[in-house]
Amino acid sequence: MDLNLLWFGLLGVLLTGYAILDGFDLGVGMLHLRARTDLERRIVMNSIGPLWDGNEVWLVTFGGALFAAFPHTYATAFSAFYLPFMLLLFALIFRAVSMEFRSKRDSTTWRRAWDVAFFGASGLATFLFGVAVGDSMMGLPIGPDMEFQGDLLDLLQPYGLLVGVLVVTTFLMHGSIYLYLKTEGDFQARIHAWMWRTFSVFLTAYIITTAVTLATIPHAISNFTQYPLASVVVLLNILAIANIPRAIYHKRPFYAFVSSAATIAALVFLFGMALFPNLIYSSLNADWSLTIYNSSSSQKTLGIMRNIAFIGMPFVLAYTTIIYWTFRGKVDLGKFSY
Amino acid sequence: MEVHTLLLSRLQFSLTIMFHYIFPPLTIGLGALLVIMESTYMVTKDPRYRAMAKFWTKIFAVSFAMGVASGIVMEFQFGTNWATYSRYVGDVFGSALAAEGIFAFFLESGFLAVLVFGWDRVSDRMHWFSTLMVALGAVFSAIWIVVANSWQQTPAGFHIVGEGIRARAEITDFWTMVFNPSTVHRLLHVLIGAYILGGFFVMSVSAFYVLKKRHLDLARKTFVLGLIVATIFSFAALVSGHFQAVTVSDTQPAKLAAFEGHFHTGTGGSPMTLWGIVDEEEEAVKYSLAIPGLLSWLVSGDASKPITGLDAFSEADRPPVSVPFYTYHLMIALGMYFIFLCLLAWFFYWRRTLFATRWLLWVFVFSVVGPFLANQGGWVAAEVGRQPWIVHKLLRTSDALSKVVRAEQVLASIVLFAVIYIFLFLVWITVLNRKIKAGPGDELSEVEPDSEKWSWIDAAAVRAAPGETSMTGATAEPAERKGS
Numbered sequence: 001m002d003l004n005l006l007w008f009g010l011l012g013v014l015l016t017g018y019a020i021l022d023g024f025d026l027g028v029g030m031l032h033l034r035a036r037t038d039l040e041r042r043i044v045m046n047s048i049g050p051l052w053d054g055n056e057v058w059l060v061t062f063g064g065a066l067f068a069a070f071p072h073t074y075a076t077a078f079s080a081f082y083l084p085f086m087l088l089l090f091a092l093i094f095r096a097v098s099m100e101f102r103s104k105r106d107s108t109t110w111r112r113a114w115d116v117a118f119f120g121a122s123g124l125a126t127f128l129f130g131v132a133v134g135d136s137m138m139g140l141p142i143g144p145d146m147e148f149q150g151d152l153l154d155l156l157q158p159y160g161l162l163v164g165v166l167v168v169t170t171f172l173m174h175g176s177i178y179l180y181l182k183t184e185g186d187f188q189a190r191i192h193a194w195m196w197r198t199f200s201v202f203l204t205a206y207i208i209t210t211a212v213t214l215a216t217i218p219h220a221i222s223n224f225t226q227y228p229l230a231s232v233v234v235l236l237n238i239l240a241i242a243n244i245p246r247a248i249y250h251k252r253p254f255y256a257f258v259s260s261a262a263t264i265a266a267l268v269f270l271f272g273m274a275l276f277p278n279l280i281y282s283s284l285n286a287d288w289s290l291t292i293y294n295s296s297s298s299q300k301t302l303g304i305m306r307n308i309a310f311i312g313m314p315f316v317l318a319y320t321t322i323i324y325w326t327f328r329g330k331v332d333l334g335k336f337s338y
Numbered sequence: 339m340e341v342h343t344l345l346l347s348r349l350q351f352s353l354t355i356m357f358h359y360i361f362p363p364l365t366i367g368l369g370a371l372l373v374i375m376e377s378t379y380m381v382t383k384d385p386r387y388r389a390m391a392k393f394w395t396k397i398f399a400v401s402f403a404m405g406v407a408s409g410i411v412m413e414f415q416f417g418t419n420w421a422t423y424s425r426y427v428g429d430v431f432g433s434a435l436a437a438e439g440i441f442a443f444f445l446e447s448g449f450l451a452v453l454v455f456g457w458d459r460v461s462d463r464m465h466w467f468s469t470l471m472v473a474l475g476a477v478f479s480a481i482w483i484v485v486a487n488s489w490q491q492t493p494a495g496f497h498i499v500g501e502g503i504r505a506r507a508e509i510t511d512f513w514t515m516v517f518n519p520s521t522v523h524r525l526l527h528v529l530i531g532a533y534i535l536g537g538f539f540v541m542s543v544s545a546f547y548v549l550k551k552r553h554l555d556l557a558r559k560t561f562v563l564g565l566i567v568a569t570i571f572s573f574a575a576l577v578s579g580h581f582q583a584v585t586v587s588d589t590q591p592a593k594l595a596a597f598e599g600h601f602h603t604g605t606g607g608s609p610m611t612l613w614g615i616v617d618e619e620e621e622a623v624k625y626s627l628a629i630p631g632l633l634s635w636l637v638s639g640d641a642s643k644p645i646t647g648l649d650a651f652s653e654a655d656r657p658p659v660s661v662p663f664y665t666y667h668l669m670i671a672l673g674m675y676f677i678f679l680c681l682l683a684w685f686f687y688w689r690r691t692l693f694a695t696r697w698l699l700w701v702f703v704f705s706v707v708g709p710f711l712a713n714q715g716g717w718v719a720a721e722v723g724r725q726p727w728i729v730h731k732l733l734r735t736s737d738a739l740s741k742v743v744r745a746e747q748v749l750a751s752i753v754l755f756a757v758i759y760i761f762l763f764l765v766w767i768t769v770l771n772r773k774i775k776a777g778p779g780d781e782l783s784e785v786e787p788d789s790e791k792w793s794w795i796d797a798a799a800v801r802a803a804p805g806e807t808s809m810t811g812a813t814a815e816p817a818e819r820k821g822s
Contacts, residue, residue, distance in 0.1 A: 049455065051449060053403070053406060053447045053452065054444070054447045054448045054451060056406070056410070056447075057439075057444055057447045057448075059410075060409075060410060060413060060439060060443055061439035061440070061443060061444070063413050063414065063417075064413060064435040064436065064438065065435075065439065066431070067413070067416065067417065067424060067428055067431065067434060068431065068432030068433065068435045068436050069432065070428075071424055071425050071427075071428020071429065071432070071506075072425055072428075073813045074417045074428065075417055075421035075422070075425045075428070075740070076421065076422055077417070078414060078416075078417025078418045078421065078424075079417060079418055079419075079421040079740035079741070079742050079743050080742065081743075082418050082740075082743050082751075083417075083747060083750065083751070084416065085414055086750075086751040086754060087416055087754075089411050089414055090754055090758060092407070093407040093408070093409060093410070093411070093758060093762070094758070095405060096403060096406065096407040097403070097762060097765065099768075100400065100403045101765055101769060104769055106771065129584060145741075147741050147742050148742045149742075152481040191679065235686055238681070238732045278558050290569055297428055297429040297432045298429050298499075298509065299507075300508070300509055300510075301429045301430075301432045301433055301508070301509050302432075304433040304509070304512050304554075305436040306434055308433060308436050308437050308440060308441075309436060309440060311440075312437075312440030312441055312444075315440075315444075315445075315754040316440060316444045317443075319444065319445070319448045319449065319471075320444070320448060322448075322452075323448050323449075323451050323452065324789065326451075326456060326459055326460060326715060327451065327455065327459070
């Protein structure tokens, strides 16, 4: 078995899991200020209350696995994205705290301040994730010593910002479908309109980003000539996107949610296809790129990690299922709620 | 410029790790206590233990959230600030980190949701199981992170591959890496420190309730439970600390010399300095009180055998002395204080006047600061004492930095973290304060005064406050209750 390829795949699985799961709760966070009353806002927060912490663990595990499997990539990327990642941390911490503390006091000013913090932090975190993905698609100025040779401006190129917008719109759509699933009555009826609006914004961003990618980033699609079967995923992606309005129209929110999750999974897959076999593409000289082979840990470590992952994965799936089963159904504000 | 980056990066790391480490020992310690409380409820079905567990779960959850939020920073900053180090140790830490992510993080955070939000949604048995899983997850997490840290202190089971920037440690034997010479003693000491904190934390809150005559029944029981846990682990810390010091003298003699302020090897037995003021210029500990030969006797069993002093190491390989010396001695002094305070409490318990001794209860209210400081002090001593190495004798801290990160960036992020941490800390204290002031009140209103079974905690608590009417309305005497 090619362990490097296996770990590239597993990282993809972790990133997909993270994007789908934290995707809806970041999306819910960005929609938070659209809720009008205090009760509605509590419903919004509690729709993700028991789950966001477990969702964020996918990111922590993704980071840990990247460090472990491809230490050079982890070191190069994290030191290159120094300030954006510090801001990301800032946003993630603030998000966690704003949820934890918002409903702890009755004061309107207190609650409003945390509402804004929750909204802002969710938006900033989502946007920064998108920029990081966009920059990786484009490639970074990496020297022969595997070190980043650019500065902050290299990370804020138009393409990175465009992908940032795409990810924001994707999570907005994903989050509104999730909220629709978790709410009832008048509030739910209003969210129905949010789903349409966020979907159209997402579709616009998707079409523009696809066009710009095809026109300006040739190495992003070169893998398709080598692995033509991967085009099936493109087809599935389009079908999944097309199914979202259909499901919304027929008021089948669960199918809409699954389609939206499948759309995110397909986008992560395409991101992987654009990179493979590189992890960080060097825009200075393609030979200096960090690949899944030249930046990895030893075969022995990758093997040990594979064994650990195979032992642990069934447990992780088992208790993720238990937790989602326990907290299924509509939001129910009790005395343990936020 | 590079000096500034190094200094600032170390400052940032100490800031973020010390802030983070307020929370993990608290949640490890409280987690274990929650398991005891809920297990007692499962056995006795006495709803007061459910109320007790519910109250402490709230305190636990707030602290856990803080731990998660500040913990993500830890994982990021190895890559952001210490990229060269990450390249060097990635292969070795890889398996430990993968294990931590898979076994610990998912376990803790998943079941925490059931713990906090699941009281009305799952059965008692499932809730108890979730509590057990969260407590276990916290221990797993400690295991893997301590393995990684211990490997830095006493590397084993690896070989060095490559040169220059590509030089790194690669694993040769997984289990030798995991059970490197310092793992076991360090792990035990870390867990013991966490359980002491858990004990003192619940005692502090309970003593406050007793003093304010609120939630008396619950508070007394919780206090005695905390006292039992704190006493056992305060003694355990003494034993475990001794073995750890012996390991340090074998594996990192320069570090032990720094702990003890032992500058000169000399001839004959080495003294143990109880306190003093370190003068690094003159290489001496001034105004010190030292017991001759004690260090030699404790470490080697022979009071006349000299212990290696700092003079055995070249200037470039010596750790700083002041910080490790003071923090190490602070930890030990606090450890002795915990034992003394616990024994004092047991004396009044034996006299049956524990809960009438108001001054002692006030001492317990404030003594919770002690274990926080001791846990921090121990780690500061261990990590500063490891200098100048980031990986003992293999990689210097000054060579471990990210090559592309500049001092201004580090400074900016320190400011960012300092602001958010001061803020977070205040909010944490405020929320804890409100929760403690609110107390377990609303849970108790649903409690039915009906306890057929007499648990060991009831049995232990009743002695401390004999003849007092418990919340159940009956005069509490174990013999009578058992007979009724």
